[in-house]
Amino acid sequence: MDHFADTILINGKIYTVDDNLPWARAVAIRGGAFIGVGDTDDMLALRGPDTKILDLRGRFAMPGLHDMHTHPDLALVPRYRGDLQINAAEPTPDEVKAAILEEDRRRPGTDWIYGGHWVRYTFRKEGIEPDKAWLDSIISHRPVALMDRMWGSLLANSKALELAGIDCDTPDMPNGHIVRDDLSGQPTGILVDGAYAAILGAMPPPALEVLKSAYHTGARYQSSRGVVAAKYLHVCEHRLEALHQLDNAGDLPIRVEAAISWQDDIFPVEKRWELLAGKRHFYRSARLNANAVKFHFDGTAEPMTSYLASPWPGHANWRGKLNMTKEHLFDMVRDLDARGIRVIAHCTGDGASDLFMEAIAHARKCNGHDGVRHQCAHSTLLSDKTLEQFRALDAIPEFSPVGWYPDPFAMGARGVYGESRLKRIYNIRAVLDHGGRAVFGTDWPVSPPNPWLGIETLVTRRDPWCRNDIQLGQPITLKEAIRVATINGAWAMDMEDKAGSVCIGKQADIIVLDRNIFEVEAQGNIHNVGVDLTMIDGEVIHDRLDVTAALGFAPYMTGEPEAL
Amino acid sequence: MEPTTLPITLIGGFLGSGKSTLVNNMLTAAGGVRLAVLVNDFGDLAIDAALVDQRSENVLALSNGCICCSLQGELAEGIEKFLDANHKNIDHVLIEASGVSDPQRIADVVSYPRFKNRARIDSIITLLDAYNLACGMVADPPLQRAQIAAADFILINKVDQISEQDVAKIRRDWVPPSVPAITTCFADVPIQALIGLGHADQSSRLIEQVNAHHPHEYSTYSWRTDAGVDLGRLRNVLRSQSAYILRAKGILRDAANGQLAVIQMAGPRIAIDFRATQSLQAPQLGLIIIGHKKPEATGTISWSDITLKLEDALNSRESGFQ
Numbered sequence: 001m002d003h004f005a006d007t008i009l010i011n012g013k014i015y016t017v018d019d020n021l022p023w024a025r026a027v028a029i030r031g032g033a034f035i036g037v038g039d040t041d042d043m044l045a046l047r048g049p050d051t052k053i054l055d056l057r058g059r060f061a062m063p064g065l066h067d068m069h070t071h072p073d074l075a076l077v078p079r080y081r082g083d084l085q086i087n088a089a090e091p092t093p094d095e096v097k098a099a100i101l102e103e104d105r106r107r108p109g110t111d112w113i114y115g116g117h118w119v120r121y122t123f124r125k126e127g128i129e130p131d132k133a134w135l136d137s138i139i140s141h142r143p144v145a146l147m148d149r150m151w152g153s154l155l156a157n158s159k160a161l162e163l164a165g166i167d168c169d170t171p172d173m174p175n176g177h178i179v180r181d182d183l184s185g186q187p188t189g190i191l192v193d194g195a196y197a198a199i200l201g202a203m204p205p206p207a208l209e210v211l212k213s214a215y216h217t218g219a220r221y222q223s224s225r226g227v228v229a230a231k232y233l234h235v236c237e238h239r240l241e242a243l244h245q246l247d248n249a250g251d252l253p254i255r256v257e258a259a260i261s262w263q264d265d266i267f268p269v270e271k272r273w274e275l276l277a278g279k280r281h282f283y284r285s286a287r288l289n290a291n292a293v294k295f296h297f298d299g300t301a302e303p304m305t306s307y308l309a310s311p312w313p314g315h316a317n318w319r320g321k322l323n324m325t326k327e328h329l330f331d332m333v334r335d336l337d338a339r340g341i342r343v344i345a346h347c348t349g350d351g352a353s354d355l356f357m358e359a360i361a362h363a364r365k366c367n368g369h370d371g372v373r374h375q376c377a378h379s380t381l382l383s384d385k386t387l388e389q390f391r392a393l394d395a396i397p398e399f400s401p402v403g404w405y406p407d408p409f410a411m412g413a414r415g416v417y418g419e420s421r422l423k424r425i426y427n428i429r430a431v432l433d434h435g436g437r438a439v440f441g442t443d444w445p446v447s448p449p450n451p452w453l454g455i456e457t458l459v460t461r462r463d464p465w466c467r468n469d470i471q472l473g474q475p476i477t478l479k480e481a482i483r484v485a486t487i488n489g490a491w492a493m494d495m496e497d498k499a500g501s502v503c504i505g506k507q508a509d510i511i512v513l514d515r516n517i518f519e520v521e522a523q524g525n526i527h528n529v530g531v532d533l534t535m536i537d538g539e540v541i542h543d544r545l546d547v548t549a550a551l552g553f554a555p556y557m558t559g560e561p562e563a564l
Numbered sequence: 565m566e567p568t569t570l571p572i573t574l575i576g577g578f579l580g581s582g583k584s585t586l587v588n589n590m591l592t593a594a595g596g597v598r599l600a601v602l603v604n605d606f607g608d609l610a611i612d613a614a615l616v617d618q619r620s621e622n623v624l625a626l627s628n629g630c631i632c633c634s635l636q637g638e639l640a641e642g643i644e645k646f647l648d649a650n651h652k653n654i655d656h657v658l659i660e661a662s663g664v665s666d667p668q669r670i671a672d673v674v675s676y677p678r679f680k681n682r683a684r685i686d687s688i689i690t691l692l693d694a695y696n697l698a699c700g701m702v703a704d705p706p707l708q709r710a711q712i713a714a715a716d717f718i719l720i721n722k723v724d725q726i727s728e729q730d731v732a733k734i735r736r737d738w739v740p741p742s743v744p745a746i747t748t749c750f751a752d753v754p755i756q757a758l759i760g761l762g763h764a765d766q767s768s769r770l771i772e773q774v775n776a777h778h779p780h781e782y783s784t785y786s787w788r789t790d791a792g793v794d795l796g797r798l799r800n801v802l803r804s805q806s807a808y809i810l811r812a813k814g815i816l817r818d819a820a821n822g823q824l825a826v827i828q829m830a831g832p833r834i835a836i837d838f839r840a841t842q843s844l845q846a847p848q849l850g851l852i853i854i855g856h857k858k859p860e861a862t863g864t865i866s867w868s869d870i871t872l873k874l875e876d877a878l879n880s881r882e883s884g885f886q
Contacts, residue, residue, distance in 0.1 A: 090706055119706070120668065121713035124740040150710070152669055172677045179675075182836040183796055192672045 004048025006030050007508075007538055007553075010040040012056035013516060016502035017063050017486050029508040032537035037502055052552045054533075060516035062482060063501050064228025064509035064536060065451050066489020068398050069377055069441020072218025072232065073239055074266070075449070075564070077206045080213040082107070084115025084146070092122045093130075096146070097138050104139055112203050113139070116147035118155060132158050132189025145199050153179075154196035156189050164202035166191070173197065201268060211242035217562070218449070219246075219254050224542045224561030225450055226511040226531040229255035229493055231441065233294040233344060233377070236261060236269040237279075240290055244283040252287045253541045253556055257493050259294035259344050262332070263323070276341065286537075292342035294377070296323050298352035301380070301417060306349035309383050313418035320349050330359045337363040337371045344398075348380040357389045364393060375492065377441070381417065382427055390436035396492045397431045400443035401454035404428070406463050406470035422472075428458065428484070429474035438484050439492045449564055455481050455517075456526035464527045478518060508538035569684040572657045573759050574670055576711045577691030578703065579663030582721040586691060586751035587660050593755040602659040644678070656686070656759055664707065668714035681839075687830035689758060690715035691751060694722045697738065698730035712738060716831035717758060717810065718745040742806045742832040744856060746781075757782060757810050757854045781856055782810070785867045788850035791878050792819030798827075798877040799834055805855075805870060806832040814851035819878075827851060 005028035014024045016037060026043035028036035036043050047053065086099045096118050103113050123130045135144050135157035143160035147153075161167070168185040172178055176194030178187050191199060206214075215232075222230055232243070235258040246252045260276060261269045271279065280290040299305020299321050304312050307320035333343050337360075347353040353376050360374050375396040376386075382397070390397045404426035417425065424430075431438045440454050447453070456464055458481040461473050476484070490500025499507045514530035534542035543555035575583050587601060661667045671685045690711045702708060712718060718739055723731055731747055739745045746753055793816045802812060812829035818838075824847065828835045853870070 090709065119710065119713070121709040121740075124713045124742065127741050149706075150666060150669065152666075152672055172680075177672075177675045177677065182834075183799070192675060 005035060005046040005051050007052045008043045008047060009054045009056055010043060012059055012061045014061040014502055017483060018501045018503040027502060029538040032508055034502060034504050034506055034508050037504055054548060054551060056512060059512050061510055061512045063486040064511050064534065065226045065485045067222060067227045067230045067442050067451050068439040068489050068492050069233055069400055070230050070444045071234060073211060073214050075445035076214035076217055077210055080210040081206050084113055086117060090119045090122055093126055093128045100138050100144060110142045113142060113144045114203060117149040118146050119149050130155050132156060132161060135189060153190050153192045154199055156191060156199055160199055161187055164198045166198055205238045208238065208242055211239055212246055215242055216246055216251055219252060220557060221449060221561055221564050223253040223534050224531060226534055227254055227451060228509040228536045229489060231257045231259060233259045234261045234266050236267060237271040237275060240283050243288055247285050247288045256288050257292055258290045259292035260290060262293040262295035265296045291340060292344055293336060294344040297345040297347050297356060298322050298349050300348055307352040308349040309351040309354055319351055322352065326355055329355060330362050333359040334363040334366050338367045340372055342372045342374055344375040344377050346377045348378050350381040350383040353379060353386050354383050357386050357393060360393045360395050380425060381421055387430050387434045390431060391434060396439055397436050398439045398441055399426050399428055400441050401447055401457055404473060405457035405461055406468055406472040426473055429476055432476060432480055437488045437491055439488045440484050451485065452529050453527040455485055456522055458484065459522045462523050464524055508535060510535045569681055570657060571686035572659060572674060572683055573686050574659050574661060574667045574688040576661045576667035576688060576714060578693060578708050581691040581693040582751040583660050583691055587658055589751055590658060590755050598653060598655045600654045600657045602657065666710040666714060687716040687833060688714050689717045689719060691719045691721045694720045694734060695725040697734050698726040715743055716833045718743050719751060719753060720745055720747045721751050722749065723747040724749040744807055744810055744831045746856060754782060783855050785853045786850060787874055789878060790849050792817045794819050794877050795825060795836055801873045801877055802829055802834055808855050810854045810856055812851050812853040815847045815849055817849060
């Protein structure tokens, strides 16, 4: 009886994000897609003998969320890699030593011992110099690297320095330095800020099982917060393989667009060119694609490396830093555009996004206007010119909530932009007013993985915990914020005809919340919303209250999400 | 001999420990040393900037937060601004760190390549609020310990409000053994001893000032040698005495290769720089040292003892370069 529904949700308050029918009471689902949206009685007409009925009892429901910028691997690999974790807040040198020796006993071999932490004070109090000689005296046959508590410096033994190729001839990095002995010129084993990237780069990639666990936990968490699709920015061949294996095993509970690192911004990608030449297609499924690249086009606010359209406050000439030439960018965007690969460029400064838009314009001119939608990541500062171009160039303005509400820390960090720029920061209002389709990404782990924090603060641009009375930038309406988090995200994954709203013919992605977010005061009451149900392609993925199994559903997971 | 790099003194310490008072004392006592001050306001209140008397034209208040973590960019900019615009008019920069920052993080930024040959950390001074420590009113102990860990000098400030036993307990519980810890009231210290030796042409006058104002607590010593010195051994000697030597400064000949080296010591911070000597013409070789009395003894540092140890550094690997 193929006109019957597999599933009918009834008696809800469903905000559909479909302008033709914004609100509905019920939906009917068959074959993973919506076959009916409307009143409860109309939908129940599609009930057959095997149809499962879920009564929402007046609950609020809406399309699933699209988190368009996340890094679950960066957030969770340390947890699963078994990094050394010294639990004392301020371990003494003896405690650090004991932890290293214990780790060596527990996991004998010649591979890395990496983790944290140590603190300068306890060493100084005991008159011990924290250096490679001290670490070597504990273990010299395998590389050891320990981060200090504030992540300001890393202490490495001689083996670690050797494997990272750090010696007296290694030049300092622009954003860090190698501490050296004045007399011998030899590295002491302390690597500050940017200098410890060389050590991290010398460590082997995380094992497949570690990556799988990280992605699995991350995707499960995202699903439990109502996310049905996410972009995982920066992947390599190992990360793609982990995602592929999860997907094959039925353990990828959200749709993922994985963006291959165009350059070694975070970790090395050995098979980058193979992947981009075509190997990426071997990972393709309904849930997973890797038709995108990601790279850091400019820097960040704190070290003033965001590339601005005009000099930084107080500087005559310093505009920030680009990590590649303009010519490199233009050629690569045109090339990848022609090959159907999305380019996702980290642009925090308006100078960077201006150039990125120029590169997209150039690609459109060369390849025609029906090419891939390229994504301007973060979009922290946007020029008037760029605001207008998103629509014309069919490009994706993406924002991350790490800085769009007045978090006390973020205010300090963003304060470096200066007062006039701060007023224009994360200008989502203006993007929408210019016809752009803004999307959002939590940028987890840079900010928390909970997407509702971003949705609330899009509407308020205020601190959810009222820690100050600042409103940062221009808010948008709740309806606009929901579009940003749903249909616009689907559009940013080229899925706007298949997902992103509750409407007949689309994939049946729907979430049910513990409150009607239109009926609460936004500040303080949206970021902590509970997601009772997440359904993707008509399947129950997350069932917080464990009510659907009894109705014949096979929920993928039940109960409260694990706190991350 | 003038160093090509601009010396920076970082002043750290928890909220209310007396940092601004020390900065004001330094501005008052600067004498011929041309000081510039970087102050960071914390939050909207601009507490520290309000307390710093604007008596120097080169006071710059950093706004919008804490310079140690979130505003490293602005810190770097502030220093660069001075270097670009004023380096000819400035002898020394003071940076008053936020009370809730770790001065080590600021020192780290100054060590980035962009400042190489332009600026260097001369010393980090951390103030402790002796009264609060003695009463056990210690806010954020891990942060305060990080501030202490970064210090080349510690000022145990406000000691007039506590007993000698309390001072001894603070030394025992908080102060690393390698760091000179000076007890003060109203952050009153011989400024010249803390920052003055960076400017060698004024050294003798500064020593006179130290001796004139604090004859019982501080002593000075001059060690002359034209012989080659085993600099590694010398460094070990100085390091072993770092709790009692506030400053040492001088030029010595490296016994290993005959090169001249500038030695700068500020508590446990010992820098040996071969580059700064290239333009020197027939410099006088030796070390000038400012010591302070041992806390547990009434007497001062034993110069004869130090001399023996320093001369021991001469007796190895003598080369033919002399």
